[in-house]
Amino acid sequence: TKVGGRASSFTVVHGLQGLNALAEEAVHPVAKPEAVVSAGPQAPVLRRCELPVPATRRPVQAWVESLRGYQQERVGLAELHPDVFSTAPRMDILHQVAIWQKNFKRISYAKTKTRAEVKGGGRKPWPQKGSGRSRHGSIRSPIWRGGGIAHGPRGPTSYYYMLPMKVRVQGLKVALTVKLAQDYLHIVDSLELPTSDPQYLTELARYRHWGDSVLLVDL
Amino acid sequence: MAALSVSGVTRRGLTWIVLGAPRREFWSRFRHRLWYQDTSGSFGTSNMEHERESARKEKTLVVAETVEEAKKEPILVCPPLRSRTYIPPEDLQSRLESCVKEIFGSSVGNSWQDVSLEDGLLKFSFLARLADDLGHAVPNSRLHQMCRVRDVLDFYNVPIRDQSKFDELTASNLPPNVKITWGY
Numbered sequence A: 001t002k003v004g005g006r007a008s009s010f011t012v013v014h015g016l017q018g019l020n021a022l023a024e025e026a027v028h029p030v031a032k033p034e035a036v037v038s039a040g041p042q043a044p045v046l047r048r049c050e051l052p053v054p055a056t057r058r059p060v061q062a063w064v065e066s067l068r069g070y071q072q073e074r075v076g077l078a079e080l081h082p083d084v085f086s087t088a089p090r091m092d093i094l095h096q097v098a099i100w101q102k103n104f105k106r107i108s109y110a111k112t113k114t115r116a117e118v119k120g121g122g123r124k125p126w127p128q129k130g131s132g133r134s135r136h137g138s139i140r141s142p143i144w145r146g147g148g149i150a151h152g153p154r155g156p157t158s159y160y161y162m163l164p165m166k167v168r169v170q171g172l173k174v175a176l177t178v179k180l181a182q183d184y185l186h187i188v189d190s191l192e193l194p195t196s197d198p199q200y201l202t203e204l205a206r207y208r209h210w211g212d213s214v215l216l217v218d219l
Numbered sequence B: 001m002a003a004l005s006v007s008g009v010t011r012r013g014l015t016w017i018v019l020g021a022p023r024r025e026f027w028s029r030f031r032h033r034l035w036y037q038d039t040s041g042s043f044g045t046s047n048m049e050h051e052r053e054s055a056r057k058e059k060t061l062v063v064a065e066t067v068e069e070a071k072k073e074p075i076l077v078c079p080p081l082r083s084r085t086y087i088p089p090e091d092l093q094s095r096l097e098s099c100v101k102e103i104f105g106s107s108v109g110n111s112w113q114d115v116s117l118e119d120g121l122l123k124f125s126f127l128a129r130l131a132d133d134l135g136h137a138v139p140n141s142r143l144h145q146m147c148r149v150r151d152v153l154d155f156y157n158v159p160i161r162d163q164s165k166f167d168e169l170t171a172s173n174l175p176p177n178v179k180i181t182w183g184y
Helices: A091-103 A165-181 A198-207 B023-039 B042-072 B092-104 B109-114 B120-134 B140-145 B149-157 B165-171
Strands: A010-015 A045-047 A060-065 A076-080 A185-188 A213-217
Touching (some): A045 B120, A060 B140, A165 A185, A165 B140, A185 B140, B092 B109, B092 B149, B109 B149
Parallel strands (some): A010 A213, A045 A076
Antiparallel strands (some): A060 A076
């Protein structure tokens, strides 16, 4: 997932199936959360942490919502692993990962000609001494108009670099933590919509005050 | 006739890319065409007409199915937008107490504020019932802080205002030499 958007209007909606895959960097197959049957008209969706939680920490929780109806918020309760959803808010790591995502794909194609590549300029324009003009060796030196560029961009340059995998993973965890702490994270049981109307999702986001930009992630 | 699509037409020649059409039908079309040209009689035309009729029937069937599917989908109307302001009602304590007794059983008694919300099912049913009742839910970031009913009570005692600070300032009584313009 990309980290971005203005803080006031960016919401992340998680499809609920295998959230803790992020902590282990391996995508687990889809596992529906166990539904505990209760006396209500519909069984609430309760999700436990699949991976063991350290004894000193307790899981963080979030409401499980549904996209099937406008007012189907609070369909269940999901427990989220504290190592993913309540790590230390390392803004420096988040910044590193954001800048890396922006730069590692960049190839700048800017190229300028040096004095050797500019057409012409092999001959000494006038003799060294006697003409009264300043001495020059070629008409394409960088101090001449129309001459080459001394220290310009040279050819396609790649800005590719890879942050260590653990840093990138930590960046994701920090992003999720921050989104949950700012109430911009919503867990959804599945991404099924009741209608094929494209306006339905926008109206739903408007009704539930999700913000101007919503990222839907299917796990 | 099965749908044919031409894509990637270059200047050198036509590259036919057939999508969704089995080979037999593709070549049979040309076979029929050749036959039609050779015989210039009724053989070619009858086959082509059959194919056209079957294509028409398929089209009508497909159209009927999509119309039925569109009719089966429910037309959901968005309910009116809610404001996020929340004013705690005066009988908040009694409402909470009755909720606790409904969900946790009446065995709680006087220490209803100390009931722990460890169990996921009970916590969900309690908080969902309260949220539907009062029109205001505990946000995700503070769900893990709700360990006892006392925490929930403290949360619901805090009023929440929808206005930003600037809107409040513009609405309040300002001295005549202070002007706030906030166009966004």
